[in-house]
Amino acid sequence: MIRFLPWDYGVRNLFRRTSRSVLTLLGLGVVVLLVLVVVGFIRGLESSLATSGNPDVALVVALSAGADIENSSIAARTPALLSASVRGIRTRYGVSYVSPELYLGTRITVDNNGMQGLGLVRGVTTTAPLLRKQVQLVAGHWPQSSEIMVGRLAHSKMGCGTQDLEIGQTVTFDGRQWTVSGHFSAGGSAFDSELWCPLEDLQVALRRQDISLVALGMESPALLAQIDLFCKERVDLELKAVSETAYYASLQQHYKPVRILSWVVVCLVAGSGVFAGMNTMYGAVVGRMRELATLQALGFRRIAIMLSLIQEGVLLSACGALIACLLGLFWVHGTAVRFTMGAFVLRVDSVGISIACATALVLGVIGSIPPAIKAMRLPIVEGIRGV
Amino acid sequence: MRNRILILLLLPIGMILGCGQSADIEKPILTGQAVSYDRAQYELQEEPAGVMGVIAAREEAEQDQELVVVGRVSDRIEGLAAFTLLDASMSLVSDGEDTGDDEICTGDCCASERAACTMLVKILDQDGYPLSIDSQQLLGFSDSDMLVVKGRVIKDESANISLIADGVYIRR
Numbered sequence: 001m002i003r004f005l006p007w008d009y010g011v012r013n014l015f016r017r018t019s020r021s022v023l024t025l026l027g028l029g030v031v032v033l034l035v036l037v038v039v040g041f042i043r044g045l046e047s048s049l050a051t052s053g054n055p056d057v058a059l060v061v062a063l064s065a066g067a068d069i070e071n072s073s074i075a076a077r078t079p080a081l082l083s084a085s086v087r088g089i090r091t092r093y094g095v096s097y098v099s100p101e102l103y104l105g106t107r108i109t110v111d112n113n114g115m116q117g118l119g120l121v122r123g124v125t126t127t128a129p130l131l132r133k134q135v136q137l138v139a140g141h142w143p144q145s146s147e148i149m150v151g152r153l154a155h156s157k158m159g160c161g162t163q164d165l166e167i168g169q170t171v172t173f174d175g176r177q178w179t180v181s182g183h184f185s186a187g188g189s190a191f192d193s194e195l196w197c198p199l200e201d202l203q204v205a206l207r208r209q210d211i212s213l214v215a216l217g218m219e220s221p222a223l224l225a226q227i228d229l230f231c232k233e234r235v236d237l238e239l240k241a242v243s244e245t246a247y248y249a250s251l252q253q254h255y256k257p258v259r260i261l262s263w264v265v266v267c268l269v270a271g272s273g274v275f276a277g278m279n280t281m282y283g284a285v286v287g288r289m290r291e292l293a294t295l296q297a298l299g300f301r302r303i304a305i306m307l308s309l310i311q312e313g314v315l316l317s318a319c320g321a322l323i324a325c326l327l328g329l330f331w332v333h334g335t336a337v338r339f340t341m342g343a344f345v346l347r348v349d350s351v352g353i354s355i356a357c358a359t360a361l362v363l364g365v366i367g368s369i370p371p372a373i374k375a376m377r378l379p380i381v382e383g384i385r386g387v
Numbered sequence: 388m389r390n391r392i393l394i395l396l397l398l399p400i401g402m403i404l405g406c407g408q409s410a411d412i413e414k415p416i417l418t419g420q421a422v423s424y425d426r427a428q429y430e431l432q433e434e435p436a437g438v439m440g441v442i443a444a445r446e447e448a449e450q451d452q453e454l455v456v457v458g459r460v461s462d463r464i465e466g467l468a469a470f471t472l473l474d475a476s477m478s479l480v481s482d483g484e485d486t487g488d489d490e491i492c493t494g495d496c497c498a499s500e501r502a503a504c505t506m507l508v509k510i511l512d513q514d515g516y517p518l519s520i521d522s523q524q525l526l527g528f529s530d531s532d533m534l535v536v537k538g539r540v541i542k543d544e545s546a547n548i549s550l551i552a553d554g555v556y557i558r559r
Contacts, residue, residue, distance in 0.1 A: 063498045087516065225466040229509075229517060232464065232471060235502045236545040240495070 002301055005308040013312055017287075021316065024280040028320030028363055029327075031273030035266055036328040036356040040346035041337065042262045048344035049252045052189040053245035055221045056090070057131050060214040060231065063238040067250060069103050073210045074239060076100070081237070082214055086230050088223035089216055092130070097217025099127045102202050104212070108195070110160045111170040111177070117158030120194045120342055121148075121173065123202030123211075131215045134189050140167045140182025147181035148197040153343040156336035157193040171195075176205040190248070193342030215244070270359045277367030281313055285371040292375050293383025302376040309372040310365055317364030321357045328356070424520055426527065429468075429510055431556040435537045441474035441506045448540040448548055456550060457535045457558075460528065461493075461505055468510035468518035468525050472536060472550075477504050507549040508536050526555055533558040 014021045065072035079100040090097040102123035109116050129135055143149045150165045169180050186192040218224055227241040295305050333348035441458045461473035480486055482494030491497040509517050528534060538552040
C-alpha cells in the first residue's frame with residue numbers, strides 16, 4: 001500500500017517559494033494564452049467561412065472567374081434570363097429570390113480623417129436580404145442613393161476606427177462620396193467586413209453595366225441542378241453555377257495552408273512551454289534535494305514523492321490555464337483580424353478553451369516528470385547531505 | 388376566469404394556424420427528388436444508323452433536325468437526366484494537367500474549347516422538362532462507355548445547341 005503525501009503538502013510548497021511559483025505560473029499562463037490566441041484565430045477563420053454559405057443559395061458567376069468572385073463579370077440581363085428560364089427559384093409574395101450583385105475590392109478614403117484603406121464593396125438590390133438571411137440591419141436605414149450600409153467589421157478591414165464609419169459619416173471611393181446610412185451585422189460571416197450600397201449607384205460610379213454575380217435562392221438544394229443545366233445550355237453566356245456552401249468550402253480549402261501553419265504554431269508554442277516548465281521545475285527540484293531525500297528517509301516511496309511533484313506542476317499549470325482563459329475571454333475574444341478576404345473575429349469558444357486547458361495539463365504533467373525522475377535517482381544519503 | 392384561461396390557451400393555437408397560411412406560400416413547387424423510370428423506354432437495343440461526331444453535328448445541325456450523335460460523357464448534371472457529350476476524337480484530362488493534341492482539361496481554362504466539341508443532351512418528360520433522375524442512374528452507362536444518342540436538335544439564335552434524346556445506345 002503506497003502512502004501518499006498529503007494534498008495540502010504540495011499546495012503549501014507552492015507558497016513557500018512564492019516568487020518562483022509566480023514566475024512559473026506567468027510563464028505557463030503566457031504559453032496557454034498564446035495557444036488560445038492561435039486556436040481562436042483558426043476557429044474564427046473557419047467560423048467566418050462556414051457561416052457565410054447557405055445550402056439553398058446558388059451563385060451564378062462568369063466561367064472565367066476562377067475561385068475569386070471579384071474577377072467575375074456577367075451580363076446585366078442574366079438575372080432576368082435566369083428568372084424566366086430556371087424552375088424552382090423561390091418566390092415570396094411575388095418577389096423572386098434573385099439577387100444581382102456587383103462585388104469589388106477598392107481603395108476607400110475615410111473623409112473624417114483622410115485615411116485610406118482597402119474595403120470590400122457590394123452593390124445590391126433590396127432582394128439581397130432575402131438570400132443573405134444572416135444580414136441584420138442593427139442601426140440606421142437601408143442605403144438609398146449615394147448611401148452605404150456598413151458591416152460591423154468593415155472598419156477592421158479598412159484599418160480605421162469605428163467612429164470613422166458612424167452613421168452620417170462619409171467615405172469616398174471611385175470618385176464618389178457616400179454617406180453611411182446604417183450598420184449591419186452578418187452573424188460572423190464574411191459579409192460582416194463589407195460595405196453595401198445600391199447596385200445602380202455603384203454601376204454608375206464605376207461606369208459599368210455588368211454585374212459580378214447573381215445569387216439565387218432555390219426551393220431546395222437539390223434544385224441547384226436546374227441552374228447548372230441552364231448554364232450548360234446557354235453556353236454563349238459563359239456562366240457557371242456553384243452552391244454558396246461549395247464556394248465557401250473551396251475558400252476554406254484555399255486557406256488550408258494557413259490553418260495547418262496555425263496548428264504547427266500551436267504545437268511549437270506548446271512545445272516551448274513544456275521546455276520552459278521543465279526548466280523551472282528542474283530549478284525547483286534541485287533546490288529541494290535535501291527535503292525530497294528526507295521524505296524518502298521518513299518512509300515515503302519514490303512514486304508518492306513523484307506524484308506530489310507532478311501535483312505541484314499540474315496545480316500551477318491549471319492556475320495558469322484559468323488565468324489565460326479569463327484573459328482570453330475578456331481580452332482576446334471578439335478581437336477583429338484583417339485578412340485578404342475581409343475580416344473576422346477571434347473566437348475563444350468551448351473548443352479553444354478545451355484545447356488550452358488540455359495543453360496546460362499536458363505542460364504540467366510532462367514538465368514535472370523528468371525533474372521528478374532526476375530527483376528520485378539520487379541516493380538518499382547524498383540527498384540528505386545536500387548537493 | 389375559466390373563459391380567460393381558455394382564450395389564453397386558444398391564442399397560441401390561432402397564432403400557429405395563422406403562421407401555417409404564410410408557410411403555404413413557400414411550399415416547394417418542385418421536390419428535386421429522384422424518381423424511378425423505366426430504363427427500357429430510353430435505352431436503344433440496337434445502334435441506330437447515320438452516326439456522326441459531336442463536332443460535325445454542331446457544324447451541320449439545324450433546328451428540329453433529327454440526328455444520331457456519338458461521343459463520350461464529359462459532364463453530368465447531378466440529379467437530372469442531362470449530360471454533355473464530348474466528341475469521340477477528343478479526350479479529357481484533369482484540371483491543371485498539360486493538354487496535348489485532341490485533349491482538353493476539365494477546368495475553366497478550356498471552357499471555350501470544350502464548348503466547341505461538346506453538346507448538351509437532355510432526356511425530357513411529357514411536360515418538356517428533364518427527368519428528375521441522374522442520367523447515369525437512368526441509363527446505367529460508365530464513364531468510359533461510348534454513347535450513341537438519337538434525338539432532335541434544339542438550336543437558339545445564339546447558336547447554343549442541345550439534343551433532345553429519344554433513345555440512347557451504349558457501346559460497351
